[in-house]
Structures are given as C-alpha cells and as structure tokens.
Amino acid sequence: MRTNRRTFLGQSSVVTLGAMPALACRGASTAALPKSNRDGKVLVVIQMSGGNDGINTVVPYSDEGYAKHRNTLRLPVDRLIKLDDSAALHPSMRSAADLFEDGRLAIVQGVGYPNPSRSHDTSMAVWHSAEIGDENTLRPHGWLGKAMDSRRAQAGADVSNAPDMVLLGDESQPLAIQSRRSIAVALSNLTDLRLRGPRWEAAEQGTRNSASNSLENFVGQTMQNAMATASALEQTIEQSHRGGVVYPSTQLGQRMQVISTLLKCGFQTPVYYAIQSGYDTHAAQMPTHAFLLREFSDAIQAFLKDLDSSGLADQVCVLGFSEFGRRVTENGSAGTDHGTAGPVFIAGNQVRPGLVGAQPKLLDLDGGDLRMGIDFRDVYQGITANWLGVNQDRASEDSQHSLKIFKGSLS
Amino acid sequence: MMVQVELSSWQPYRPSTASPWDLRRVHHLHRRAGFGANWGELQRDLDSGPHAAIDRLLLGNDVAEDFDSLQHLIGDAAVSSSDIHRLKAWWFYRMLYSGDPLTERMTLMWHNHFATSNLKVSNVAFMKVQNDKLRKNAMGKFSDLLRAVVKDAAMMVWLDARANRKDKPNENLARELMELFTLGVGHYQESDVQEVARALTGWTIRDDAFVNVEAYHDTGPKRILGRQGSFDGDDVLAILLDQDAVAERIASRLCDVFFGENVVPAGQLNELAVGLREHDLDLRWAVETILRSEAFFAENNIGNRILDPIQFMVGTLRSLERVHPPPSTFLLAEWSARLGQDLFCPPSVFGWPGERAWLSTRTMIGRANYATALLQGELHRPSQPIAIEELAQKYGCSTAECQTRFASELLFGNDHQTGDVGWMLRSTSANLG
Numbered sequence: 001m002r003t004n005r006r007t008f009l010g011q012s013s014v015v016t017l018g019a020m021p022a023l024a025c026r027g028a029s030t031a032a033l034p035k036s037n038r039d040g041k042v043l044v045v046i047q048m049s050g051g052n053d054g055i056n057t058v059v060p061y062s063d064e065g066y067a068k069h070r071n072t073l074r075l076p077v078d079r080l081i082k083l084d085d086s087a088a089l090h091p092s093m094r095s096a097a098d099l100f101e102d103g104r105l106a107i108v109q110g111v112g113y114p115n116p117s118r119s120h121d122t123s124m125a126v127w128h129s130a131e132i133g134d135e136n137t138l139r140p141h142g143w144l145g146k147a148m149d150s151r152r153a154q155a156g157a158d159v160s161n162a163p164d165m166v167l168l169g170d171e172s173q174p175l176a177i178q179s180r181r182s183i184a185v186a187l188s189n190l191t192d193l194r195l196r197g198p199r200w201e202a203a204e205q206g207t208r209n210s211a212s213n214s215l216e217n218f219v220g221q222t223m224q225n226a227m228a229t230a231s232a233l234e235q236t237i238e239q240s241h242r243g244g245v246v247y248p249s250t251q252l253g254q255r256m257q258v259i260s261t262l263l264k265c266g267f268q269t270p271v272y273y274a275i276q277s278g279y280d281t282h283a284a285q286m287p288t289h290a291f292l293l294r295e296f297s298d299a300i301q302a303f304l305k306d307l308d309s310s311g312l313a314d315q316v317c318v319l320g321f322s323e324f325g326r327r328v329t330e331n332g333s334a335g336t337d338h339g340t341a342g343p344v345f346i347a348g349n350q351v352r353p354g355l356v357g358a359q360p361k362l363l364d365l366d367g368g369d370l371r372m373g374i375d376f377r378d379v380y381q382g383i384t385a386n387w388l389g390v391n392q393d394r395a396s397e398d399s400q401h402s403l404k405i406f407k408g409s410l411s
Numbered sequence: 412m413m414v415q416v417e418l419s420s421w422q423p424y425r426p427s428t429a430s431p432w433d434l435r436r437v438h439h440l441h442r443r444a445g446f447g448a449n450w451g452e453l454q455r456d457l458d459s460g461p462h463a464a465i466d467r468l469l470l471g472n473d474v475a476e477d478f479d480s481l482q483h484l485i486g487d488a489a490v491s492s493s494d495i496h497r498l499k500a501w502w503f504y505r506m507l508y509s510g511d512p513l514t515e516r517m518t519l520m521w522h523n524h525f526a527t528s529n530l531k532v533s534n535v536a537f538m539k540v541q542n543d544k545l546r547k548n549a550m551g552k553f554s555d556l557l558r559a560v561v562k563d564a565a566m567m568v569w570l571d572a573r574a575n576r577k578d579k580p581n582e583n584l585a586r587e588l589m590e591l592f593t594l595g596v597g598h599y600q601e602s603d604v605q606e607v608a609r610a611l612t613g614w615t616i617r618d619d620a621f622v623n624v625e626a627y628h629d630t631g632p633k634r635i636l637g638r639q640g641s642f643d644g645d646d647v648l649a650i651l652l653d654q655d656a657v658a659e660r661i662a663s664r665l666c667d668v669f670f671g672e673n674v675v676p677a678g679q680l681n682e683l684a685v686g687l688r689e690h691d692l693d694l695r696w697a698v699e700t701i702l703r704s705e706a707f708f709a710e711n712n713i714g715n716r717i718l719d720p721i722q723f724m725v726g727t728l729r730s731l732e733r734v735h736p737p738p739s740t741f742l743l744a745e746w747s748a749r750l751g752q753d754l755f756c757p758p759s760v761f762g763w764p765g766e767r768a769w770l771s772t773r774t775m776i777g778r779a780n781y782a783t784a785l786l787q788g789e790l791h792r793p794s795q796p797i798a799i800e801e802l803a804q805k806y807g808c809s810t811a812e813c814q815t816r817f818a819s820e821l822l823f824g825n826d827h828q829t830g831d832v833g834w835m836l837r838s839t840s841a842n843l844g
Contacts, residue, residue: 138574138581140531161771173530181761185751185773192749195776197783197833215672215715218767219839226775267772 041387042316044259044272044303045144046252046345047174048296050280051120052322053289054342055362055370057093058107058355062086065362069329073285073336083107087359092294095301096345103353104304105345106405110360110373112341116324120280120338124323128175130377144271145179147384150392151270152182161222162268168255171275190237190258193265195230232265245306250295252276256303264310270388279322283333296320300347313349317387317406319379320345325370328362340369344379350387352407378403420679421686421700424461424708432461438824439713442844443669444468444702445512447726450806450821465702469695471511478508490536495529498539499744499754506725507734507743517549517698518542519721520668522754525560525592526762527569529755536619537565538755553661553692554652561588561648567616570760575615577629580608587760589651598656599636606633610642658684658692665694667765669701671715679706714823717769718844720750723778726844727785727836730821731797738790746784750777770842782836799832 053073060066061077062085080088081097087109089097099105113132117123122135129139130146141149148164165177165184177184187193240257247257255274262269278292300318307313325342341360360370382403384390426432437456441448445468448456456464485504489497506515522545529538541563548556560566561584567573570584585608589599613628614621623644633642635650642650651657662684666675683697690696701707718726724747728734744754751774757763788795802821803814818835819828828835835841 136574138571138583140571140583161768163771163773178530179759181759181764183758183764183768187773192780193773193776196780197786198837215717215767215843216839219717219770219842222770222772222775223839226772226779229772230776 040268040270040315041389042263042270042272043144043383043388044256044274044316044318045176046296046300046318046320047176047273047275048279048292048320048322049124049275049277050322051123051324051326051338052279052292052342053281053285053336054109054322054325055328055360056285056289057090057293058083058109058343059088059090060086060359060362061088063359063362065328065365069362071330072334073330083355087355090290090293092290093297095294096297099297099301099304099347100353104349104351105347106351106353106356108344108346108356108374108379108403110341110357110370111321111344111376111379112324112370112372113375113377114372116340116369116372118324118338118340120323125175127321127323127376130380139175140178141180142174142176142178143380143384144177144273145182145184147388147390147392148177148182148271149179150384150390151388154391160268164269165271165273166259166262166267166269168258168272168274169251174273174275177271177273187258190233190261193230193233193262195227195234229265229267233261236261236264245302245309247302247306248295248298250299252295252299253302256299257306260303260306260310263307263312263316281326281335282331282337283335285330285335300345304347304349308349317346317348317351317383319383320347321376327368328365328370329368340366341372342370344376346379346383346405350406350408352405356403356405374403379405382406420676420682421704421706423703424705426461430705430708430710432457434820435713435824436461436708437464438820439708439844440464440468440702442718442722442726442824443707443716445516446506446722447729449730449732450802450817453821453824461703461708465699468513468702469699471509471514474510475508478510482508486539490539493535495535495538495755496741496744498535498542499747500740501539502542502754503725503740503743503747504737506721507728507737507740513698514546514549516668517694518546519719520664521545521549521556521560523757523762523765524664525566526757526760527565527755528757528759532565532568534565534568534619537563537568541565542755550695550698551693553657553687553694554648556694557592557652558648561592562614562621562644564616564619564621567614567621572611573615575608575612576627577609577612580605580612580629582608584608584614585611588647591760593651593660594654594656595660598654603635606635606642607647609633610635610647611644614644652692655684655688658687661692661694662687662697665697665701669698669707670712672766674709674712674715675706714840714843716844717766718842719763719765719769720747720752720774720778721754722844723750723842724781727782727822727841728790731785731799731832732802733785733790733795733797736791736795739792742790746777746781746790750774750781778842779837782833782841786833786836797832 056073056075059075059080061080067074075090079091081091081093082088083100096105113126117126125139126132128142130143131137131139144165152159163185164182167173167177167184167186170188173184173186247253252274259272276296278288281288304313307316321344322342324338324340326336326339330336357374378401382405384392385402386406434453434457437453482505486501489501509515527541532538544559544563548559570587571581572584575581575584582604586604589604589607590596609629610633613623613625615624628643630641632639635642638650662680666680686700687697706712724743728738751769752763784790786797788797799818800814803817808814808817815829816826818832819826822835823840
C-alpha cells in the first residue's frame, strides 16, 4: 500500500475549517430544563479593545473642561443619562444606566497605572499581565492565568477537568488568560458542544464486568456527564429560541449568550473572556463610539437578565476594561488619540454599585492627559481575592490595595 | 561501555498460560507503543511472536518508499507558508504513514516534556526545527536530546532566554530547565534557580539561530547544586545531567507513556532509573526494557490508560484502514485541537495535563462527534462512509455475528464488545487502551 502523492497533496491542501452542520433540534422535550448544577463564582471579562474614550463614556458634564476640550465630540448635555450632578452616561448606554439604577453596576473612574504607555500593544500587555513596564518587560503570564494557577495550587486535586478559562470567539488567545499551568480554551461556537449522531449512554448498561475498575467508572461517569450536558445544551438552546431573554444580535451579544448557555448547562469553568474590538477611534468617533457603547451595555444587560431568570445571577460578575482612555482634547478629524486613564465597569448582583473613585478633572491634566485615580491592579486584587477567592502572593513594593467591589461579606 | 545491571522487576515477558501472546497483547503493544495497527499487522505479529513483533517496532523500518520524500515536501511547504496549521497537518501525516510509529510516539512525548507553544514562539520554522530535533534524539541519549532542545531557537523564545542578561537575569529558562526538563521539584533550591539563570546569561538567538554572546554573560562565580565555579550554560547542563534525579524523572515520564494507572510501583520505577544511569541515559535501552518486560504485558497494564486524543484518532483510522486514500490531515489537526491536544500549542510549560484530564465534557462530546465524523466519512474528501462489513469480508467474515466480533477484536483486541462500530467507538473501552 502506497500513499498516492497526488491524492494526498490534492486533498490535504484543501483547508476545510470544521463547519459542521448544526444538530437539528431534537424532538421538543417536555422535561423541564435541568437545574444548573454549577457552583462557585464566575468572572466574565469583556475587553474593550482599542482604547475606549472614557470621557465620552462616563461624561464629566459639569466640568468646565468638557466644553473647553471637546468641540465636535461634545455630547449634548440634555441627552446624557445623568448618574449624579457631575457624571452622566453616554446616551446610548441606556441599558447600563438601568443596571446602575438597579444597583447592579459599579463604575470605577480614572483607572490606570503609573507612567502609562500609549502603545496599544504595550498598554494591553500591562493590563493583561498586571506587570507595569515598557515593551521589554517580561510578561509570560496573564493576571487571570496567574489567578487560576493559584486557584489550582489552593484546590489541589479538587479542580474539575473543566478548562479554567474559556475565550469566546476566534481571536488569538490574549495574554490575560495565559498561565504557567492552568488551561484556557477557545470556543468560537456551541457546535463543539453539541452531540451529533446517536446518544450512547445505553452502551454502558451492559458493562462486561460489574467489578470494573475506578478508571472505567471515571470514563463512564464523564460520559454520562457529557451526555447530560449535551442534552441540557439542546434544551437550553431550544428554550431560548422559544421566548427566553432576547439577546442583541451583535457579536458581543451573541458571545454573552453563549457564556450564559454554558453556565446554565453546568459548566464549571470560572473565567470567561470576550473581546469587543473597535474602540480605536481616531476619526469620526461619534457614530462608532455610540454603537460600541450600546453593544457593550445591551449585551451585559441581556446577560444579567438571562442569568437572573435562571437563578445564576448571584454567581456572576462582569468586568469591562480597555487598555487606555483617550486624550482629553479631540484631534482635528473628529476623533481622539491615545490617552491614559479611563473607566472600568463591574456588573452583577453582588457588586457594590455606584461610582467609585474620584471623577477625573479635565482642567487638571498631566501633559494633556487625565491623571490616574485608581490603579487597575487594585481592581484586579479586589476581584481575585474577594470574588474568585484566590490568595496570591503580592509584591509588597507595589503596595496594592484590594478595591472594595463586592457587597457584604464579600467586602 | 555498558554495565549489565540486574533488573529483577523488569524481567522479559515470556508468554505463558496466565499471559499468553494473544490478539489482546498484540493489540496492546501497538496501541501503547504506536498508533494502532490494522488486521493484517495484528495477525502478522500474532504469528511471529512477541520478540519479532517488538523488534519490528523498535527497528521502525517498515516505511513506504515515498514516505520520506513526501513528508519533506509537506514539511517544507508548511515552513514556507508560515502557517502552523500546515505544520500540524505535516505531523499528522507522519503519524499516519511513518513506518516508525514508536519514534513518532516518543517525539510526541518529548513535545509534551519540552512543551513549547507556537502561540508565543510564533515561528513555524523554529517549531519544525525543534520537532525534528525531538524526533532525531527521541530514542538516543537523553544528554544529546537535552542539549539539542535547550539550545534551540524556539526554546530560547519560549522561555525568554533573550531577556536573560548579565545583571538583569530572567529565571524562566533556568526554572523550567530544572523543574520540568531534568530534576523535578524538590531536587533544587530557589537559590539554584537564580544561580543557573546567571550561568545561562549569554544564551540567546541571533539571525534565527542559537548564539552564546560573551558580552551578555555573567562570568562571576556561582554556586549550583552544591558546586562552585564560574559556570556557563554548558556547565549547567553537565551538572544537571550528573544528578540522580534526572534518571528518575525520565523513568517516570516513560512509565507515564507506556503504563496505565497504578501499575508501576516505586521500587520498579527506581530500578528503571538506576538502569538508565548505568546506560548513560540511553532512551532506547529504557524503551526496549519496558516494551520487552513482563510488566508491560501484565494483565493490569492492559486497557487501563486513557488514550490521548491523537491515539484515539489515529489509532482508529489505522485500524479501520482509512488511510488509503488519505484523510484530510488538516481536519485531523482541527479535531485533535477540539479534543484538547492542539499540536505545537501545548497549554503551558507543563504540557498537556493528560490522563484523566483528557476527558472533560467538551472533549468527551468531541470524541463522540469525531467518531460520527469518521464513520460518516467526513474526514475524507470526497466523503467515504465506513462499511465495516466490507472490511470484515475482506478478512473472511461474512455473517453479522462474525463481523461484530471482527470489529471488536480489531478495535479493542478482544471480543467483548457488541453492537455496531459506532456503538463501539462511543463506548468506555474506546477511550482506554
């Protein structure tokens, strides 16, 4: 038997990316959706890539500097959604404002780091790794990767086989979820989790020897769990087709829906990561920015509403961040250039709501840029310690504090 | 010079009534030491006896005549395309068609040991060079393997050797060199990591190749594992290779590959390590010792290891004779990533966690879906659904009952399975081997 050169080359040079036919919905199931058996806290990170213009996101509308620095990009004050007598949300963030009013959204203002870099790559790497420094700084692992490594070390053998981190989408794996030994996987769609062909649990009924060893039991049990999950997934999807919460048909909206589906099906992964790109608005910023902020706000609102109706909302926290804010002064093409500090969003039932940190002052600038109010590492510390329950060794020289982000005993 | 050591617990396997040379053991040999075998190969080895069968695996010369030129062509094309998916497909081609599956298996083991990911290296040529080094030294002396792989462009990038400079050491390579590549945790101190990092300064890459830059090297005195001297990187490798812990670590790595759960007791592992030291860390000696041993063919070492995704996939394709015409190796690479084993992209320096961690909800559904895709012929273009009846008839099975038994024996080396092939491929046993 010989490999035929032509046949081989001919066939293998066709790259067929696994576009597998979606499984047709199984016959409508009358059984109630199994209650999700997931436990533990979940963090969903939304990366607002490109540098979000924080000033037109959480607008310091009563600051005289706003009118002074923003001419074509000044949002009309009467259309802003006012949070208090000095801060307001962008008009397209109605959903976020609702969450704010419901007490489910915290907005941390003026978040940044010392000696900020205005390079997308470097600054994103800083946020990803929580290591401050220039592009030559070594950053082998991400902050979430490190947190998951610590979690594994704490939990010992008790960690489930579920991946520690899931990236939704087909972007390359961000540094934030790279780690020394935890597992991060990418999931671009749910097809990978849907069972094709016949179900096979019955195959295990006639196990040949009942005194089977523990490994066989393990495989059998994993199989049963996978079957149950696949089945729950079918039902969850079916149910959401029949008048569940409606998600916006944006890319981020769809990704949030996938995360919610995974949670409802009992996935034990604690960290989910989704990337929303497009914030690099150097020109004609207005329409793009409005779309992005609406996409962001609507997706989070739909997600939390969906989780509420599934009884999972208390377990979930959403973090939205960008690698930097933009310059206070607009440029000549109705856009803004790379700046420094910006707002960070934290949403969820257990979040201590409201505006956190001092509002950036637009007339007290540092070389034309906002001064940083809160170090992003304090936000991370609040999340890893108080939400994910991970104790990490802190470098004392960084003198980091944990930001009080969560309610009650979660502090 | 070889010193003959008494390996009391590694005595050679001799067929007996209690452990006969039967189909089950032939099947076991191929599944563990290679990527499965087809019916003809199983029967051939059953007839020839264990010695000849193991010889064949160790010699690995059962090569199709155009294999080497084809793999070169595909590998070179992958490198010039800079597309890592093509390199993955190249390796799948090798695993499907190599006449030396044991070496491919060992190469995979070393890829896991010296786990390097293209996600960071981001250079297909580097990854291929490293892979070729792993293969070339897979069954040679561990010292050669270590020296080749540690001084390698992909490794330099992966473990930040370029950032390791005099007065500004970076410990990444130093730590993994000791913790993962040679000694294992517990056999060195944190101070050793720091000192090794200093000794390794100067190692970097220039023009895509390893260089030792004197100006970056910290020439000062160091204290490493109790020894004192103005050590450099080569000295470090010599010192590490001189530690007893290295043989222990390799022995345990090899036993992970060739044995299932709770099979090798500590004493036996230790004896293998002693033997490795006596044989100058000769990997071929160790692999041969294992494959010829009573322990390898013992009842408690059969069917008690969770197959890695590649064994699960390639083994089935080879058994079912689905390699002529060839399946799409691109699709195979995608499937293996979906099942948790993305070649050239291990999840971390620890490699794939393996064993029970291969099976999660996601990968279990993936395995079932792979079986469906395989049976429906979707791995081939145009698609070619599998008709087990035809294969069974080719080997003289005409009744349905006989065909079921044939499929069970072909896939599992026993006749315990019932139902159709799809049923069998989704059973517990399909994940064990």
